[in-house]
Amino acid sequence: MLIFEQSKSGRYAPAQSPLDKADLSSLPEQFRRKRSAALPEVSEMQAVRHYTRLSRKNFSIDTQFYPLGSCTMKYNPRACNSLASLPGLVSRHPEAPESHSQGFMACMYELQEMLREVTGMKAVSLSPAAGAQGEFAGVAMIRAYHEARGDSARCEILAPDAAHGTNPATAVMCGYKVREIPTGPDGDVDLEALKAVVGPQTAGIMLTNPSTLGVFDRKIEAIAKTVHEAGGLLYYDGANLNAILGKVRPGTMGFDVIHMNLHKTFSTPHGGGGPGAGPVGVSERLVPYLPVPMVTRDGDHYRWLTEQDCPESIGRLTAFAGNAGVLLRAYVYARMLGREGMPRVAEFSTLNANYMLKQLQSIGFQAAYPQRRATHEFIITLKKQARELGVNTMDFAKRLLDYGFHAPTTYFPLLVPECLLIEPTETEDKATLDGFIDAMGRILEEAKEDPEMVKGAPYTLPVKRLDDVKAARELDLAWRPGSN
Amino acid sequence: MPFIPHTEQEVQEMLAAIGAASIDDLFDEIPASLRLSQLDAIPSALSEMEIEHLMNKRALQDGQPVCFLGAGAYDHHIPAAVWQITTRGEYYTAYTPYQAEASQGTLQLLYEFQSMMVALTGMDVSNASLYDGASALAEAVLMAVRANRKSKSKRILMPRTVHPAYRRVVRNIVKNQQIELVELPFDPHGGHTDPAVLEQYQGEDFAALVIPQPNFFGVLEEVDALTDWAHANGALAIGVVNPLALALLTPPGEWGEQGADICCGEGQPLGAPLSSGGPYFGFLCCKQAQVRQMPGRIIGRTEDLDGKVGYTLTLQAREQHIRRSKATSNICTNQGLMVTAATIHMALLGSEGLERAAAACFGNTGKLVDALGAIPGVTPLFDRPAFHERVLRLPAPAGSVLRSLAAHNVLGGLDMSRDYPELGDAILVCATEKRTEDEIAAYAEKLARVIQLQGGVTCGLVPKE
Numbered sequence: 001m002l003i004f005e006q007s008k009s010g011r012y013a014p015a016q017s018p019l020d021k022a023d024l025s026s027l028p029e030q031f032r033r034k035r036s037a038a039l040p041e042v043s044e045m046q047a048v049r050h051y052t053r054l055s056r057k058n059f060s061i062d063t064q065f066y067p068l069g070s071c072t073m074k075y076n077p078r079a080c081n082s083l084a085s086l087p088g089l090v091s092r093h094p095e096a097p098e099s100h101s102q103g104f105m106a107c108m109y110e111l112q113e114m115l116r117e118v119t120g121m122k123a124v125s126l127s128p129a130a131g132a133q134g135e136f137a138g139v140a141m142i143r144a145y146h147e148a149r150g151d152s153a154r155c156e157i158l159a160p161d162a163a164h165g166t167n168p169a170t171a172v173m174c175g176y177k178v179r180e181i182p183t184g185p186d187g188d189v190d191l192e193a194l195k196a197v198v199g200p201q202t203a204g205i206m207l208t209n210p211s212t213l214g215v216f217d218r219k220i221e222a223i224a225k226t227v228h229e230a231g232g233l234l235y236y237d238g239a240n241l242n243a244i245l246g247k248v249r250p251g252t253m254g255f256d257v258i259h260m261n262l263h264k265t266f267s268t269p270h271g272g273g274g275p276g277a278g279p280v281g282v283s284e285r286l287v288p289y290l291p292v293p294m295v296t297r298d299g300d301h302y303r304w305l306t307e308q309d310c311p312e313s314i315g316r317l318t319a320f321a322g323n324a325g326v327l328l329r330a331y332v333y334a335r336m337l338g339r340e341g342m343p344r345v346a347e348f349s350t351l352n353a354n355y356m357l358k359q360l361q362s363i364g365f366q367a368a369y370p371q372r373r374a375t376h377e378f379i380i381t382l383k384k385q386a387r388e389l390g391v392n393t394m395d396f397a398k399r400l401l402d403y404g405f406h407a408p409t410t411y412f413p414l415l416v417p418e419c420l421l422i423e424p425t426e427t428e429d430k431a432t433l434d435g436f437i438d439a440m441g442r443i444l445e446e447a448k449e450d451p452e453m454v455k456g457a458p459y460t461l462p463v464k465r466l467d468d469v470k471a472a473r474e475l476d477l478a479w480r481p482g483s484n
Numbered sequence: 485m486p487f488i489p490h491t492e493q494e495v496q497e498m499l500a501a502i503g504a505a506s507i508d509d510l511f512d513e514i515p516a517s518l519r520l521s522q523l524d525a526i527p528s529a530l531s532e533m534e535i536e537h538l539m540n541k542r543a544l545q546d547g548q549p550v551c552f553l554g555a556g557a558y559d560h561h562i563p564a565a566v567w568q569i570t571t572r573g574e575y576y577t578a579y580t581p582y583q584a585e586a587s588q589g590t591l592q593l594l595y596e597f598q599s600m601m602v603a604l605t606g607m608d609v610s611n612a613s614l615y616d617g618a619s620a621l622a623e624a625v626l627m628a629v630r631a632n633r634k635s636k637s638k639r640i641l642m643p644r645t646v647h648p649a650y651r652r653v654v655r656n657i658v659k660n661q662q663i664e665l666v667e668l669p670f671d672p673h674g675g676h677t678d679p680a681v682l683e684q685y686q687g688e689d690f691a692a693l694v695i696p697q698p699n700f701f702g703v704l705e706e707v708d709a710l711t712d713w714a715h716a717n718g719a720l721a722i723g724v725v726n727p728l729a730l731a732l733l734t735p736p737g738e739w740g741e742q743g744a745d746i747c748c749g750e751g752q753p754l755g756a757p758l759s760s761g762g763p764y765f766g767f768l769c770c771k772q773a774q775v776r777q778m779p780g781r782i783i784g785r786t787e788d789l790d791g792k793v794g795y796t797l798t799l800q801a802r803e804q805h806i807r808r809s810k811a812t813s814n815i816c817t818n819q820g821l822m823v824t825a826a827t828i829h830m831a832l833l834g835s836e837g838l839e840r841a842a843a844a845c846f847g848n849t850g851k852l853v854d855a856l857g858a859i860p861g862v863t864p865l866f867d868r869p870a871f872h873e874r875v876l877r878l879p880a881p882a883g884s885v886l887r888s889l890a891a892h893n894v895l896g897g898l899d900m901s902r903d904y905p906e907l908g909d910a911i912l913v914c915a916t917e918k919r920t921e922d923e924i925a926a927y928a929e930k931l932a933r934v935i936q937l938q939g940g941v942t943c944g945l946v947p948k949e
Contacts, residue, residue, distance in 0.1 A: 002592070002595075002596060002599075003596050003831050004596070004599065011834075012833070012834040012836040012837055013563075013832050013833065013834070013837060014837075015563075016561070016563045016832050016833055016837050017561075017833055017836070017837035017838075017840040017841050017844075017917075018840045018841065018843075018844040018917055021839075021840050021843055022840075022843040022844045022846060022847030022848075023843075023847060024732070024843055024846065024847075026850065026869070027732065027846060027869060028869055031704050031732075031733055031734060031869060032732060032733065032734065033730070033731075033732065033733055033734050033735055033738075034734075034738075036731075036835040036836075036839065037600075037603040037604045037730070037731065037735070037835045037838075038603040038835070039600055039603055039604070039830055039831070039833075039834050039835045039838070040600075040830075040831050040834060041834050041835075041836070042831060042834070044563070044565065044832060047565065047828060047831040047832045048565050048569065050831070051569045051593065051824075051827075051828050051831070052569060052572070054588075054589040054592055054593055055569070055572045055574035055575050055589050056574060056589065057587075057588040057589035057592070058574040058575065058578045058586070058587055058588070058589035058590055059578065059583070059586040059587065060573050060574045060575070060576070060577040060578040061573070061577035061578075062573025062574065062576070062577045063573060063574060066579065068579060068582075071579055073577075073579060074487070075487055076576065076577050077487060077532075079532045079535065079536065081571060081576070083535065083536060083539040085567075086539060086540065086543035087543065087548060088542075088543030088544055088545070088546045088547065088548055089539075089542075089543045089546070089759070089760070090757045090758070090759050091548055091551075091559070091757060091758055091759075092546055092758060092759070092760045093551055093553045093557060093559070093758050093760075093895060094556075094557050094758065094760050094761030094762075095553050095555055095557070095895075095898055096546070096549070096553070096760075096895060097886070097887065097890050097895075099887070099890055099891070100546050100547055100549055100890060100895075101546055101760075102545055102546065103541070103542030103543060103544070103545035103546040104542065104546055104760055106542060107539075107542060113525060114525070114526050116525075117523055117524075117525040117526050118523060118526065120520075129615040129616065129619065129762065129763070130615060130815075130816065130817050131816065131817075132804070132814045132815050132816045132817070133615065133619070135814065136657070136814060140656075140660065143660060164804075164805075165803075165804035165805040165806070165807070165808045165811065166804050166805075166814045166816055168804075168808040168809035169804035169807070169808060169809060169811040169813065169814035170814040171809065172809045172810075172811075172814075173657075173660070173661070173813070173814050174660045175660035175661055175662075178808075178809045215513070216513050216514050218513055218514075218515065220515075220518070221515065221517070221518070244514075246520065246523055247511060247514070247519065247520060248514055248518050248519060248520055249520055252518050252520065253518055267487075269576045269577055269821065270577065270578065270579040270580070270820075271575070271576060271578075271819075271820045271821025271822075271824070272575055272578045272579070272580070272581065272587075272590040272593075272594075272820030272821060272824060273579065273580035273581065273590070273612075273781065273817050273818050273820035274580075274613075274763075274817035274818050274819040274820045274821065274822075275615075275762070275763035275765075275817070275819045275820075275821060275822060276817055307652070314656060315652055315653075315655070315656035316618075316649065316652055316653055316656065317619060317653060317656060317657065318615055318616045318618055318619055318653060318761075318762060319556050319557075319616055319617060319618035319647065319649040319650060319653060319750070319761065320556075320557065320616075320649070320760070320761025320762060321760060321761045321762065322761070322762055323615075323762040323763040324759055324760035324761055324762050324763075325757075325759040325760070325762060325763050326762070326763055332535055332539065334526075335527065335529070335530045335535050335538070336486055336487075336529060336530055336531075336532065336535055337486060337487075337529060338526065338527060338528045338529025338530065339523040339524075339526040339527065339528060339529075340528065340529055341485070341486055341487075341529050342523060342526065343520075343523075344485055344488055346511075347507045347510075348485075348488050348490060348507075350507070350510045350511065351490075351495065351498055351499070351502075351507055351510060352498075354502045354504070354510055355498040355501055355502055358501050358502050358503070359501060372513065373510060373511075373512065373513050397583065398583075398585065401583060401585060401586050406583060406586060407583050407586075409582075410582075412805070426487070426488050427487050427488065427489065428489070429489035429490065429494070430490065430494045430497070430498060456789070458585050458586075461585040461586060461588070462585070462588045462794075463584075463585055463588055463788040463792055463793075463794035464585070464788040464789040464790055464792070465585065465788060465789050466584050466585065466786050466787070466788050466794045466795075466796045467786045467787050467788065467789075468584075468786070468796055468798070470786045470787060471784035471785070471786035471796050471798040472784070472798050472799060472801075474786075475609075475775065475784060475798070475799075476784055476785040476786075477595075477598055477602075477609045477610070477775070477782060477783070477784055477785075477798075478595075478598050478599040478602040478608075478609060478610065479595070479596070479599040480599070480602070
């Protein structure tokens with residue numbers, strides 16, 4: 001039932017708004033709305049009960065194993081939330097003067113420094129509000145760099161065919177054409193194909209390493225050399241930074257610009273799809289173009305760097321300083337990990353992924369790249385099951401929900417047919433992984449014995465499989481008064 | 485090991501299953517030359533107790549000054565229930581609802597959010613949110629250029645009364661797509677965009693006209709005339725609105741003869757704390773005709789195999805993970821958690837509560853302007869109706885007055901000299917429903933003293949009657 005359907009005219013929650021209604025006689029009638037907005041009219045308890053009940057219809061990290069590949073669904077420590085929500089921090093106005101911001105700015109400065117160190121970049125700006133905005137900042141900096149040098153012929157961004165969809169979408173937003181680079185049979189970028197297309201038109205290449213195929217590109221140094229020699233820059237998509245945190249630095253691999261997804265690697269909550277945070281780090285030559293604002297330190301005093309201080313900056317991408325509350329959560333997490341904890345993130349997420357891969361292979365699942373090590377994630381392909389049993393990846397995914405596991409990422413990357421991209425993260429214990437492996441084995445048996453049953457899954461959730469075609473054809477995007 | 489549950493025995497069992505001698509062996513495909521050994525600049529780990537100590541100290545260090553600052557971020561009451569429910573793990577630690585059957589909580593909530601935004605704005609459809617108000621305006625501009633098939637120009641009329649940071653963000657985001665922003669001046673007496681300034685652009689090709697309501701000065705614009713001008717000249721009308729103000733003001737869907745085509749804005753007044761400027765959320769609503777040009781996540785109502793009502797992500801063919809380089813935007817997320825809070829906030833307040841809060845903001849700002857305007861030399865700059873912000877001219881340097889006030893624990897407003905030097909020593913002030921009469925009186929008293937000390941006006945401390 002929708003909250004609107006519990007509405008009764010004239011009811012509201014009087015404790016939540018001013019008791020006296022202020023005089024509006026000086027607000028001219030011509031500007032006033034004629035009818036009140038049709039918002040729900042419910043009591044405080046009705047609202048609390050409704051949204052508490054709704055929450056119970058969600059899978060979440062706090063309630064289920066959530067091995068969604070390329071999303072890094074690790075435990076989100078509760079302290080990060082409570083400490084970022086301390087009154088002095090949560091009530092700070094974005095335009096508060098530096099005199100009343102030194103505590104907050106110290107956290108931001110130290111987070112910049114820690115991210116700089118762990119990625120091996122020259123400088124970091126925290127301001128992009130999400131991974132995709134970090135990508136935008138990165139490609140916009142590449143463009144600004146070439147333009148500042150008068151190198152205006154560079155009109156093309158390269159991206160592997162395994163790249164996240166955001167990579168080509170971002171390049172287009174920055175005014176570039178996109179050229180896809182094929183992946184070789186071993187999962188690494190096809191270096192010869194790359195060499196054939198780089199040239200004076202190449203602005204840069206966008207790479208994820210480890211790639212979305214769950215393998216580390218062993219030829220990364222040769223790729224960097226090839227692109228740099230052609231005058232292009234290297235962009236690192238930090239979606240998979242969890243796999244190498246504290247083990248390998250993108251700066252060492254030769255990348256010029258990187259974005260990080262703090263909601264992945266630094267454990268800030270995914271919140272049902274945001275807010276994230278997508279800080280960017282750059283090599284020496286891109287430092288002047290970093291997005292503002294940033295925090296710098298003069299002696300004991302922290303100071304904002306804005307457009308006035310950084311005239312070549314690509315500017316600001318949100319009204320204020322990005323998702324500050326998310327950055328505070330990441331700061332708390334980074335301090336709790338410390339220098340000892342960061343490499344352990346990569347080590348144990350990689351251990352978990354390789355263990356799952358081996359165990360799934362041993363019960364009959366096919367790895368997309370069986371000759372390769374898994375990184376923090378890996379791909380299995382169900383093309384054999386789809387062909388022989390008529391049970392496809394989506395059916396496996398939906399049936400997993402009945403077993404109490406959130407499904408891995410399905411049908412991505414696009415170049416592996418019938419794939420599941422599985423990322424367990426470092427915070428899951430062996431028993432949970434074994435439970436998932438066991439469920440996969442059982443579903444495989446079910447698919448052989450009763451494929452129709454698997455194709456009808458899920459059965460135990462608030463709804464059965466939903467009609468996406470109807471949703472798109474008969475658009476119903478809002479409740480309106482009078483609708484049922 | 486913080487947040488890692490493995491026992492040594494489990495590690496050995498797992499390595500044995502893999503056939504590796506050590507965890508280090510699992511990294512053997514990474515060239516040795518790239519491997520890192522030290523992270524010297526990162527401090528050692530802290531326990532929860534230690535980081536709590538540090539964060540408490542830093543939070544106290546910044547104090548909690550009394551806030552008369554607005555300028556795009558407003559200090560509103562948020563019911564306790566809002567964040568207690570929002571931070572339930574089921575909302576806080578879920579991801580984008582790709583598996584709809586396992587995400588009906590978030591999906592139904594987002595559908596309710598879209599419905600509430602439609603009710604508030606009077607538009608046909610809403611998306612499930614964008615990053616913030618400024619980036620939402622950038623997306624609205626890009627959307628208008630795609631959607632306006634009559635226009636070939638990629639030119640946008642952008643009043644100077646739009647928030648300066650929003651204008652910067654729009655420029656930074658759209659400039660590589662050859663979109664031209666044409667700035668409209670404001671009327672120096674009214675502080676609004678006089679529809680008469682549009683006459684010089686009559687007959688020219690523009691993709692859209694941006695219309696802020698209220699504008700950055702708090703002033704109410706002639707939205708009906710501006711919207712009708714846009715439509716008469718083949719341009720789309722993009723409203724930039726404060727959602728709380730819409731509890732009182734004509735919704736964009738009813739502006740002029742046909743209503744605005746797109747409206748967007750900053751959702752922060754609906755349940756998001758100030759939090760240093762984020763996370764907030766941007767919203768974007770439009771007419772039905774433009775829905776396929778809309779960026780961001782959109783939730784639709786549908787049915788399951790048994791005909792039971794359910795909710796799912798829809799129109800995904802617009803999005804980056806399907807369309808890649810042809811997507812409407814590169815955006816992946818919405819600001820799900822902020823929208824969760826906003827939805828609960830709107831349900832708790834309802835239209836009656838939002839109207840009372842908005843009316844109190846309007847009333848308190850009126851009282852503030854009366855109190856400050858009674859100080860010799862302090863003058864309200866614009867004579868047109870405003871919502872909950874006003875520009876005041878001071879008889880002393882604005883920056884130094886604001887610094888002195890801050891030293892007395894009052895955030896007195898925004899110094900306008902950075903973005904509007906032509907206004908002289910002017911500040912933008914705001915009093916939300918949270919400001920009390922005592923706080924307003926104390927602010928007036930401190931401002932009078934500061935101005936006198938700075939030698940602005942040689943008058944007594946007592947405000948004039």
